[in-house]
Amino acid sequence: MTRLADQLSALLGDAFAVMELDPALGRVSESDRPDLAPYQCNGALAAAKQAGKPPRAIAEGVKAHLAATAPDLDIEIAGPGFLNITPSAQLYTARARAISADERTGAGQVDAPLKVMIDFGGPNVAKPMHVGHLRSSVIGDSLQRLMRFLGHEVTSDIHLGDWGLQMGQLITELEDEQPDLPYFDASFTGPYPADAPVTIEDLARLYPQASAKGKEDPARQERSRKATAELQAGRAGYRALLRHFINVSIAALKEDFSALGVHFDLWKGESDVNDLIPGLVEDFKARGVAEESEGAWIVRVAREDDKKELAPLILVSSQGSALYATTDLATILDRRESIDPDLILYVVDLGQSDHFEQVFRAAVKAGLASEGGLEHVKFGTVNGSDGKRLRTRAGGTFRLADLIGEARERARARLAEAGLGETLDAGALEDVARKVANAAIKFADLQNYRTTNYIFEMDRFVSFEGKTGPYLLYQAVRIKSLMRKAAGEGLEPGEINISAPEEAALVRRLDGFHGALMRAHDDRAPNHICEHVYGLSQAFSSFYAACPILPEKDEAVRRSRLGLAALTLKQLELGLSLIGIEAPERM
Numbered sequence: 271m272t273r274l275a276d277q278l279s280a281l282l283g284d285a286f287a288v289m290e291l292d293p294a295l296g297r298v299s300e301s302d303r304p305d306l307a308p309y310q311c312n313g314a315l316a317a318a319k320q321a322g323k324p325p326r327a328i329a330e331g332v333k334a335h336l337a338a339t340a341p342d343l344d345i346e347i348a349g350p351g352f353l354n355i356t357p358s359a360q361l362y363t364a365r366a367r368a369i370s371a372d373e374r375t376g377a378g379q380v381d382a383p384l385k386v387m388i389d390f391g392g393p394n395v396a397k398p399m400h401v402g403h404l405r406s407s408v409i410g411d412s413l414q415r416l417m418r419f420l421g422h423e424v425t426s427d428i429h430l431g432d433w434g435l436q437m438g439q440l441i442t443e444l445e446d447e448q449p450d451l452p453y454f455d456a457s458f459t460g461p462y463p464a465d466a467p468v469t470i471e472d473l474a475r476l477y478p479q480a481s482a483k484g485k486e487d488p489a490r491q492e493r494s495r496k497a498t499a500e501l502q503a504g505r506a507g508y509r510a511l512l513r514h515f516i517n518v519s520i521a522a523l524k525e526d527f528s529a530l531g532v533h534f535d536l537w538k539g540e541s542d543v544n545d546l547i548p549g550l551v552e553d554f555k556a557r558g559v560a561e562e563s564e565g566a567w568i569v570r571v572a573r574e575d576d577k578k579e580l581a582p583l584i585l586v587s588s589q590g591s592a593l594y595a596t597t598d599l600a601t602i603l604d605r606r607e608s609i610d611p612d613l614i615l616y617v618v619d620l621g622q623s624d625h626f627e628q629v630f631r632a633a634v635k636a637g638l639a640s641e642g643g644l645e646h647v648k649f650g651t652v653n654g655s656d657g658k659r660l661r662t663r664a665g666g667t668f669r670l671a672d673l674i675g676e677a678r679e680r681a682r683a684r685l686a687e688a689g690l691g692e693t694l695d696a697g698a699l700e701d702v703a704r705k706v707a708n709a710a711i712k713f714a715d716l717q718n719y720r721t722t723n724y725i726f727e728m729d730r731f732v733s734f735e736g737k738t739g740p741y742l743l744y745q746a747v748r749i750k751s752l753m754r755k756a757a758g759e760g761l762e763p764g765e766i767n768i769s770a771p772e773e774a775a776l777v778r779r780l781d782g783f784h785g786a787l788m789r790a791h792d793d794r795a796p797n798h799i800c801e802h803v804y805g806l807s808q809a810f811s812s813f814y815a816a817c818p819i820l821p822e823k824d825e826a827v828r829r830s831r832l833g834l835a836a837l838t839l840k841q842l843e844l845g846l847s848l849i850g851i852e853a854p855e856r857m
């Protein structure tokens with residue numbers, strides 16, 4: 271499967287080689303001046319010095335050679351020696367047919383597949399999810415889809431935050447409300463009642479209650495801290511409660527994530543690696559990686575060339591407890607023992623950069639991971655129109671559930687406006703609203719390079735016009751309806767023949783799919799996929815406007831154009847699926 275630019279590079283490379291110049295000079299790329307020609311090669315300019323000849327003379331030589339050997343190319347020399355290249359219709363036709371015959375519509379796979387773990391989502395048990403967790407979920411899910419598609423062996427893990435002070439806060443608050451529960455008895459050893467003593471609503475209420483009381487009353491906070499320490503030390507009743515809290519949270523999270531179309535292979539959390547911590551700490555001490563400092567155990571991770579000195583990682587606090595970094599290190603150990611990944615990606619906001627740098631350096635120092643085997647895939651913040659981190663009107667953190675609810679509400683209204691309620695029943699309509707809302711939220715997020723902060727504008731995100739998720743769905747739906755209509759007239763897609771410039775432009779876009787996926791892969795940045803599907807939709811629109819399909823009289827032309835439309839739809843839906851977006855049949 272040779273892509274057009276690569277095919278052209280090979281042809282031009284031969285021409286340079288014949289002139290006893292480096293074939294790499296023949297590299298062809300998409301043109302900066304598509305008004306002149308779709309492809310260009312600047313090799314003659316680069317070769318001039320080496321060859322001791324004026325660049326124009328070299329360009330003439332290349333052109334003359336290609337005139338004899340590559341009749342499928344039209345070559346123009348511009349300015350001091352730029353080569354402008356226009357492939358023939360036959361070349362486009364051959365390429366379009368090859369892409370159309372390929373299951374993956376031209377997308378290749380990585381040369382060296384790895385075992386990859388992706389740690390993303392990361393919601394905290396009992397605390398509501400905020401937009402930071404949304405970004406992590408949307409970016410991480412796209413990366414897992416992409417990396418799997420490109421051939422890596424991927425395992426995703428939600429890595430729940432379930433081992434911090436919030437657990438002690440929940441326990442003490444529940445004890446105040448329901449002191450008669452058996453779990454609070456210090457001699458509790460079971461049996462463990464199967465029924466959870468709380469619902470997800472209880473958890474959502476208990477945590478802010480405890481948190482508010484703790485802020486006012488240091489003694490109350492101390493009680494939570496003590497409960498957390500006892501939980502970590504293994505007090506049976508508290509462990510049983512923890513299990514209940516986690517189970518109740520996971521059940522609710524599974525519903526939310528499944529509505530969002532985000533999947534995790536593993537639903538593990540910080541608490542799952544608790545038993546590994548004592549051994550890990552001992553090992554760090556034995557290897558001399560950890561040292562004692564003011565009653566705590568720390569790992570020094572600063573390096574000479576650090577711009578800003580990195581603080582030591584705290585492995586065990588002076589009160590003897592394990593911290594966030596400790597659970598992350600133990601999780602690396604756990605992953606190594608269970609899956610042994612070549613690479614772990616952490617999709618977490620860039621506010622945690624120092625934390626991950628500390629953890630990675632400590633892990634390498636202790637021989638838990640190799641340099642380059644751990645990667646922090648950072649992302650920026652979602653801001654309000656004031657440019658500051660998004661808040662609710664009341665000033666609180668924006669909750670994921672509210673945001674999704676609002677997007678659905680807008681999508682429903684927009685679909686009602688379009689009169690879709692007349693053709694679809696309520697269930698089907700709600701399914702379309704869900705798809706439109708998810709597309710709006712995901713595309714709005716993913717179209718920005720991940721470290722770029724963006725402003726949250728729901729009105730713009732749900733619009734059917736402009737660079738939005740719903741616009742892309744609308745394009746896909748438009749092609750689907752065209753295909754249905756054609757099928758109704760007994761018309762099947764046929765062999766593709768390219769003639770119009772708009773058709774050639776569409777083929778160039780289709781041809782760019784693989785490159786876009788590889789850029790997204792290499793940068794861990796799904797925005798490249800967004801650019802591709804958006805450009806593809808636009809190229810399709812221009813093609814569709816210039817080359818009518820159903821009204822076309824010539825049967826072969828009609829079927830060729832229909833074939834091109836079917837191919838576009840296939841690649842568009844495939845590209846969208848890699849950013850977690852699903853197109854409905856109608857909207």
Ligand code: ARG
Pocket residue numbers: 389391392393394429430431598616618
């Ligand atoms: N629970 C954390 C938070 O809400 C995110 C977890 C990220 N992953 C990790 N391995 N530390 O900030």
